[in-house]
Amino acid sequence: MLKFRPLLSGALRASVRTSCATHTSDVSLKVSPKTCLYDEASNITVKGLEPGAPITLKSSINVGPKQREFVSHAHYVVDGKGEVNTSQDFSVGGSYEGVFPMGLLSTLRPALEAYKFARYLKVDAFTPDIVNVSLYKDHLPIEAHFAENKSSRPEAIASCEMERLAMAPGVRRIPVRHGRIRGTLFLPSGPGPFPGVIDTYGGLGGLVEIRAALLASRGIAAFALALFKFEDLPKSFWRIELEYIEEAVEYLLNQPSVIPDRCGFVSVSQSAPSALACGAWMDKVKAVVTIGGFPFFFECHLTYKDREYFGERYDPRHMHFKKGRDKVFLDEGLFASKLHSEYPLTVPIEEADDDTYFLSIGGDKDALGLNRGLEVLQKRLATRGRSDKIRTILYPGVGHLLEVPYVAHTDFLWQDFSPVMAKRIGRKGAALYYGCDQPQLYSLAQVHHWSEIRNFISYHIQDQSPWYQNYIHEQRAYSLNTL
Template identity: 30%
Template sequence: MSQARPGQKLTIRASAIDELDKRWQSYAVFTADEQGVVDVGRQEPETGSYEGVDSMGLFWSMRRVEKGKQRDAFFAKNTAAPLTVTIEIEVDGATIATSSVERLFATAGVKAIEVREQGLVGTLFMPPGEGRHPAVIILNGSDGGKRDCAAALLASHGYAALALVYFRGASRKLEGVPAALINIPLEYFEKAIGWLQERKDVDGEKLAVIGHSRGGELALLLGATFPAVKAVVAGSPSGFVHGGIKYSPTSLPSWTYHGEALPYIPYKSTFKESMGFFKNFITRTPMTMREGFLKRMPDERMAEKVSIPVERTQGPILLIAGTDDRLWPADVYCEQVMERLSAHKFGCAYEYLSYEGAGHFLCFPYGIPSLPPMTRLSPGGGVTIDFGGSSRVNAEATVDSWGRILGFLEESLRGDMIDRVL
């Protein structure tokens, strides 16, 4: 912003409409310098929705606003369509300038291919250019569905990216897949791997899987099960197999293989936990689930049955978690995975990115640079779920981990990382 009066106060507002048609807003107040310039990449706002010098602060600090009040929510962005952010500049409460910025997820030439064959459901995003491209399968977590925006971003970096649906979850319009995360056969993912390998524009020898939360658990499981997986990125994962989910945790299995349920940690809610949730509901206190998962941590005998044999993976592994994950103890799980890999003298590269103070939603494919990160969710009825972290810390972790993920994929699928331990 230029041509302001030196010393003039200006308010810059950013707003966007998510894919649920909900408005998100942020703001920052600045004082123009001696040249009448406000530079958000150089100046710290005097007040606003974020603190410190941050050129992208107005983007990640947007909050959902309903009836004039802020609400804890997830920024709904699943498609690969551009996101329009409106920027307004105010002086003394009057808007003096307005502009729009488009956040692109797919670069020019990226092609989206709907996949509805061989029982598979998803969207394949192919990068521009001839030749055979390394492939990445992207796996959502316990909400199900798929994130096309994430796959489009990876395709823009040269990867054949498959946003694969393995259960509907909240995406109830999707057909051809189970409704809930219960009894999902691993053969479904084996079929997806084979389908990609058969494509002439995909390099079937260079295939990675990326997942978050339950999708991170699944990514580790697929790497340990199928030799065709040559690299694994697991965000906020578990190194144990957990029980299924149907609207809420159940004591049914999540995964099957060769018709048999994989051993898992069953979900059993104690009376004390139930009373704790009821108390939080009455007092409108945000709910966390971390302690419940810690209490259900398997003993040594059970752990041997439900642990994912990550040491069988035929390629490098990247783990990502925040120390303030309040949904489940992903940081503890990651440390256990690292210990297991070390104990088994894992022959490929492996690394754990630990982000101090970050919560559950800190990385790709749920954390996307410049989009508002989720720290809490208020689905209604006075209930609020606390996922941990803060908007700033989660946003910073998202930016850093995104660069690290791209570097990991570059070395794993295009470089010489296979025989090198970090």
């Protein structure tokens, strides 16, 4: 197992595209690049200030269909030149401390108590997100910006906007309503052929597009596939027919610009068992990525051809509610009896073809204890002489979820329970603790895992594809014959 060791220097870089600067008298606030993809870093600089002066930088953004506001702030001390540069200067307080170039984005949190457990989640990849950055005198608490008396709220010295995109220019976004499959296909700019991947989220449900859009922006055709709680799909994750995913695989591979003989699968949390099963049983799924994934079937009834698995349900005895039952912690006993390689409901990934590979990613602060799932999958393959078929990465300071780069994550997230679970527990949902209280480490893991996923998919789906190698050979032969 690879245990990630972060390199703090030079880890966060991005190429400058456009920049934004606003000036108030002699003060300049600049964001560069102003417009870029979500997985690129931006740098914030301030000039024209009094040396040694305390200042506050604040970021805010309205997210999701309900346009809920998320905010972050950082306290800096102006250097001897009258400048502050977030890529190299030390934050002395606020939402984070230390040198954290993307801290004002990575530590965004819900602004109001009313939705304090909301998830920062970009569902629609088509529209850009606008982040407002403002500069204030002194070291101000975040509460000052939300004072009930608006006239007493601090006035910004300067402000600027940055635009975050999920889709690069030329990426094609194609809503899919084909037979019973529901999702959105993202195709990179150009004719291809491109490696293809199925992309699913976990127990959230609905259709989430951001990761698929960014994969397409980086040259990988990605099909964001809805599994439940979307349009006419089932309302819960309980009933899973893998034939539904198999139809999506065929749809993806039939696209003219996609390499047709194989594809990958990226999954998160509760969708991971389905992805692992597809890698084990479908001959065209050759590269499977799981992020914070369950290694066993759980809270589901999964079928595929003549196979059938009934996953166990949550045991309420391992759920501990705190503070008026808003928050719930899951103790280690919840999955303790299931996290071993020979547990009957562990996905039998050893049944995969010899040219199928797995990449399992997790955090050592996973509050569900699923970091141990990486060892479960490793051992299951090792005892069958197939240890070379899986690679695992364990990140320090990271909890259950790992988003694409620079998307903020909180340690508590609201979870709607399934109808059956809600009836057993006596409530419709709660804020589950997923574990993630070190934003710098989390941000570095986001950047690193994003590169690992893209390299893994490109290698196994493009470089190792017999069809693609033959295609390259024919293209070279054609080029030589036309000289």
